[in-house]
Amino acid sequence: MDFSIPESLREIRQAVREFVEQKVFPLEQVIEEEDRIPEELLAGARELGLFGLGIPAAYGGLGLDMVGKCLVIEELGRGHAGFAAVLGAHTGIGSAALVMAGSEKLKQKYLPAMAAGEKIAAFALTEPGAGSDASALKTTAVKKGDRWIINGVKHFITNAPEAALITTMAVTDPAKGARGITAFVVERDFPGLKVGPADEKMGLRGCHTAKIFFEQCEVPAENVLGRENEGYLTALKTLASGRAALAMRCVGACKRLIDLSLRHARERVQFGKPIIENQGIQWMLADMVMETEAARTLALQTAWKVDQGMDVVMDAAMTKLLATENYCRVADRALQIFGGMGFMKGLPIERIYRDARITRIYEGTSEVQRMLIASQLIKKGYG
Ligand SMILES: Cc1cc2nc3c(=O)[nH]c(=O)nc-3n(C[C@H](O)[C@H](O)[C@H](O)COP(=O)(O)OP(=O)(O)OC[C@H]3O[C@@H](n4cnc5c(N)ncnc54)[C@H](O)[C@@H]3O)c2cc1C
Numbered sequence: 122m123d124f125s126i127p128e129s130l131r132e133i134r135q136a137v138r139e140f141v142e143q144k145v146f147p148l149e150q151v152i153e154e155e156d157r158i159p160e161e162l163l164a165g166a167r168e169l170g171l172f173g174l175g176i177p178a179a180y181g182g183l184g185l186d187m188v189g190k191c192l193v194i195e196e197l198g199r200g201h202a203g204f205a206a207v208l209g210a211h212t213g214i215g216s217a218a219l220v221m222a223g224s225e226k227l228k229q230k231y232l233p234a235m236a237a238g239e240k241i242a243a244f245a246l247t248e249p250g251a252g253s254d255a256s257a258l259k260t261t262a263v264k265k266g267d268r269w270i271i272n273g274v275k276h277f278i279t280n281a282p283e284a285a286l287i288t289t290m291a292v293t294d295p296a297k298g299a300r301g302i303t304a305f306v307v308e309r310d311f312p313g314l315k316v317g318p319a320d321e322k323m324g325l326r327g328c329h330t331a332k333i334f335f336e337q338c339e340v341p342a343e344n345v346l347g348r349e350n351e352g353y354l355t356a357l358k359t360l361a362s363g364r365a366a367l368a369m370r371c372v373g374a375c376k377r378l379i380d381l382s383l384r385h386a387r388e389r390v391q392f393g394k395p396i397i398e399n400q401g402i403q404w405m406l407a408d409m410v411m412e413t414e415a416a417r418t419l420a421l422q423t424a425w426k427v428d429q430g431m432d433v434v435m436d437a438a439m440t441k442l443l444a445t446e447n448y449c450r451v452a453d454r455a456l457q458i459f460g461g462m463g464f465m466k467g468l469p470i471e472r473i474y475r476d477a478r479i480t481r482i483y484e485g486t487s488e489v490q491r492m493l494i495a496s497q498l499i500k501k502g503y504g
Contacts, residue, residue, distance in 0.1 A: 124421070130192050133169070133183070137196040140165055145200035152201050152327040153472060156319075162204060166238060171197070173236025174212040176220060180232035187362070187424040191369040195417075198373020202476035203327035205370050210279040210328075211235070213363035214484065215242025218288045218304055221362070222347030222355050227306060231286055243284035245275040245307075245333055246356050253489050255290075256299035256353060260335060262291035267342045269293075269305065271313070271335040279483075281331040282319050285309050288359075289335075290352050297350060304352035306344045313338030324475035360484055362427050364437035368420035368444030371480055374473060375413040375448055378455040381469065382406060386458055396458070405454045413451060416444040435497035442490040445480035452477040 126134065148159050166172060174190045176182025185193065190212070197205045216235050219227060219242075234240040251257040260273025271291050281287070287307045294301030307314060317332035347355050383406060386397035396402050423436040452474040456463035463470040481487045 124418075126192060127189070130185075130189050133193055134196055136169055137171070137193055138199075140169060141196060141200040145204060149201045149469065149472070150467070152203055156326045156329075158204050158207060158327045163238065166208060170236075171208055172211060172238030174208075176212075176216060176232050176236040180228055181236035182232070183236075187365060187427040188421060191365050191420060191424045194366050195369040195373040195376075198370035199377040200373075201327065202370075202374060202473065203325045205373075206325050206328040207241075207280060207283075209367060209370055210244065211238075211242045213366055214244035214359055215280060215284070215286075215288065217363055218244070218346050218355050218359045219286075219306060221358060222304065223306070224343070226343060227346070231306060235286065240285035241280050241283045243278050243280040243287045244359070245278045245281075245287050245289045247277050248274060249276050253486055255356065256302070258290060258292050258302060260289075260291040261295070262293050262303060262305065262340070264293075264342070269303075269340045269342060269345070271305070271307070271338040271340060273335050275333040275335075277320070277330045277483075278333050279328060279330050281316050281333055282329045284316075287314075287333065288346065289333075290356050291335075293352075294350055299353040301350050302353040302356075303349050304346040304355045305340050306346055307335075307338065307340055311338055311340055323478065324472070325479060361434055361437040364441040364484065365420045365424040365427060365433075367480070367484055368416060368423075368440045371444040371448035371477075372413055372417045372420060374477065375409065375416070375451040377469070378451050378473060379406065379409050379413065382409065382455045382458045385462075389460075402458060405458060409451045409454055412443075412447045416440070416447045419443055435494055435501075438485075438490040438493035438497075441485065442487055442494070445477075446487060448477045448480055 144162060144165050148162060151159055170183045173182030174185055174193060178184035197208060219231060235242050246255050248258055248260060250259055260271065262269040262271045273291065287309065289305050289307045290302055291305065292301055293303040313336045315334040319329040319331050386402050387395050389396045420440045423433055423440045426433045426436055456470050456474050459470050462468060465471060
């Protein structure tokens with residue numbers, strides 16, 4: 122593996138860094154207060170091609186491989202987590218299944234508008250009764266002539282209020298359990314689909330989740346993604362391949378927290394000297410940097426394995442677990458270094474502390490990642 126930043130990515134990384142510092146940072150408070158992403162940020166993201174990070178160039182995307190995508194997303198992660206989550210869900214779980222398993226016709230029909238950021242993508246797996254156990258889906262799809270009729274409810278779906286295209290998993294052969302689930306691309310305007318109001322959440326302002334109701338929703342037969350009854354596998358592959366990118370969003374946020382903490386520790390004077398001169402503070406900073414670097418290295422190694430077509434179930438689970446748990450630890454230590462100021466609204470620390478928490482839950486909880494790591498270990502051994 123080569124750990125240097127490829128020449129081809131330097132320009133886009135620098136452009137995203139400048140976009141985040143010059144455009145996103147000044148609008149973070151607006152996102153918090155108004156719970157929406159300002160149009161100028163969406164326009165800026167479109168201009169940089171960020172909606173099409175992983176979409177092949179043939180369909181209008183940037184066509185980055187997973188390592189490239191991760192290195193760009195790391196920069197985005199330094200900015201507002203809600204904005205990064207909107208783009209993360211769109212470029213990750215929202216569009217990956219279509220890129221991976223869609224027919225040529227579906228790709229040509231939908232990917233260009235996704236890449237241009239004209240149609241926002243979402244991924245609907247979770248249901249009120251099927252969270253960690255995603256194979257317990259109750260949403261059904263029944264074939265009727267040249268259509269599928271979908272009935273059921275999905276919840277907590279990121280981007281649902283804005284999404285035009287929703288990768289949806291539904292049971293097509295109830296007798297077969299997880300092997301009887303099929304993935305579909307569902308257009309928001311298909312008859313029988315309704316989106317509920319946006320959920321009230323602890324964080325990730327500007328990034329909305331909602332319920333999706335399918336009531337006799339009609340989907341053309343050609344909108345099946347991949348093969349019938351292989352949708353659960355497609356969902357698992359989509360989630361696994363995206364975990365390195367999610368981890369790099371966390372790494373980007375940690376880098377910002379470390380920057381802010383370092384600056385504050387140098388400036389804040391107590392007992393007649395800057396607090397950074399205390400070993401207690403230095404050791405917190407040392408752990409923050411060390412563990413973030415470990416998460417970054419593992420994420421890039423996993424991304425590299427994705428690009429080689431290798432099996433990454435265990436790597437991806439370890440990456441997600443390490444990066445998200447480290448993110449929460451780094452946010453906690455940053456708040457400690459800021460003292461009472463860290464607890465106050467208006468500074469990024471309080472917000473990032475809240476935003477960090479969801480990463481240990483969505484796209485598979487920490488417990489689910491440990492289950493995946495252990496099951497792979499038991500099956501394949503180690504070393
Ligand atoms: C903000 C947000 C955005 C989301 N976006 C999406 C999205 O875009 N698309 C989508 O499909 N879903 C989405 N989700 C859903 C998310 O993936 C689920 O919330 C998550 O998988 C956990 O499911 P659950 O909430 O039902 O928790 P549960 O499955 O009820 O788990 C509750 C607790 O029990 C633990 N647990 C469960 N089973 C075991 C076990 N066998 N061993 C040990 N512990 C266990 C879990 O780890 C957790 O700690 C989102 C959720 C949120 C909050």
